[in-house]
Amino acid sequence: MTDGAFTEKEQDRLLVERSQAGDTAAFDSLVLKFTPRLYALVYNMTANREDTADVLQEVFARAYRSLRKFRGESGFHTWIHSIAVNLTLNFLKRRNRRQMISLEEMDTAVEKDSDYMELAAASDPVREAGLNELQQHLNHALQQLSEPHRAVVIMFDIQGMAHAEIGKILGTSEGTIRSRLHYAHRQLKGLLADLMN
Amino acid sequence: MNKDDKLHKLLRLKRYEHPPEEFAGEFLEKFQRRQRGELMRRSSLGLCWERLQAWMEGPRRPVFLWGAAAAYAVVMTGFWLWPKPVPDAATTMMVGTLPPQVNTQTVSTNPAVEVNVSTPAPGKRRTPAQEQEKERVIGPESPSPAPLRDL
Numbered sequence A: 001m002t003d004g005a006f007t008e009k010e011q012d013r014l015l016v017e018r019s020q021a022g023d024t025a026a027f028d029s030l031v032l033k034f035t036p037r038l039y040a041l042v043y044n045m046t047a048n049r050e051d052t053a054d055v056l057q058e059v060f061a062r063a064y065r066s067l068r069k070f071r072g073e074s075g076f077h078t079w080i081h082s083i084a085v086n087l088t089l090n091f092l093k094r095r096n097r098r099q100m101i102s103l104e105e106m107d108t109a110v111e112k113d114s115d116y117m118e119l120a121a122a123s124d125p126v127r128e129a130g131l132n133e134l135q136q137h138l139n140h141a142l143q144q145l146s147e148p149h150r151a152v153v154i155m156f157d158i159q160g161m162a163h164a165e166i167g168k169i170l171g172t173s174e175g176t177i178r179s180r181l182h183y184a185h186r187q188l189k190g191l192l193a194d195l196m197n
Numbered sequence B: 001m002n003k004d005d006k007l008h009k010l011l012r013l014k015r016y017e018h019p020p021e022e023f024a025g026e027f028l029e030k031f032q033r034r035q036r037g038e039l040m041r042r043s044s045l046g047l048c049w050e051r052l053q054a055w056m057e058g059p060r061r062p063v064f065l066w067g068a069a070a071a072y073a074v075v076m077t078g079f080w081l082w083p084k085p086v087p088d089a090a091t092t093m094m095v096g097t098l099p100p101q102v103n104t105q106t107v108s109t110n111p112a113v114e115v116n117v118s119t120p121a122p123g124k125r126r127t128p129a130q131e132q133e134k135e136r137v138i139g140p141e142s143p144s145p146a147p148l149r150d151l
Helices: A001-020 A024-046 A049-069 A078-095 A106-111 A114-121 A124-128 A131-144 A146-156 A163-170 A173-191 B003-016 B023-041 B044-056 B064-081 B091-097 B128-136
Strands: B103-106 B116-117
Touching: A001 A024, A001 A078, A024 A049, A024 A146, A024 B103, A049 A078, A049 B003, A078 A146, A078 A163, A078 B064, A106 A114, A106 A131, A106 B003, A114 A124, A114 B003, A131 A146, A131 A173, A131 B003, A146 A163, A146 A173, A146 B003, A163 A173, A173 B003, B044 B116
Parallel strands: none
Antiparallel strands: B103 B116
């Protein structure tokens, strides 16, 4: 664990303790801090920005109501992510087939991203597909995955979490996470074959 | 670059799909409105109970406080629910109008010794032997006994 990570965990712990003591400003700080990360998770699961905002409201409301039960055995980061995953999965079950995709615009900074430049240099289809088309392809492929597989791909590939942490969030073993990831990657390679060649 | 690397890098591009910068602030405002609305709907008793629970479950509260609080609650409940003695008509009759038969009282300060003193029925005198026995045990009769008060 790096010093930075430790400090961040400590900061979270202090904010949680203050929130548990009734300091709403401390909880507001936690909301501001975790909104972007949880947004990415819920948004990539739902592929709908309006639904994402609604689910996130419920996530923080649930977290606030349950905060006094939080003992700090896992980090706040893990705890709130597991709330977000569970609420999102429940939401997706309810939403069922009436899925409407509404995507965020891709930040133009992506054009200066080293991975994007490397991909564009190595692959004609990636270079030829504009950013919008690339975005459509990726989202379509992700939405084809089952929800548990999608959750693992989002947390591992997009958010960069470790297998162990994803296991804690989903309440499953690291082996199950690796297996889901392997299966999901195989499926995605098939779905994105035209971009991969 | 192998296919796994390619796929990982493609998926990482999705980090660039994010809401506009003002989203977080607006989201927080909406959350605060919702939170206040929830607080307004809850009863003050519920809030007090929640605060009490939060205090009891605080990080530095020893666990035995819960036990002590529970024991105190049980004792106080027992105290309030225990039936209070009420003087009834039967008690008054027993003091004020003794029945006409001879009563036997156990008079002794020493719990190891039990002495029975016979009290004659009203209107009958004790025998000398009874008088002597009574004086031996409880002393001579008071010249002006305190009047009995009807409780």
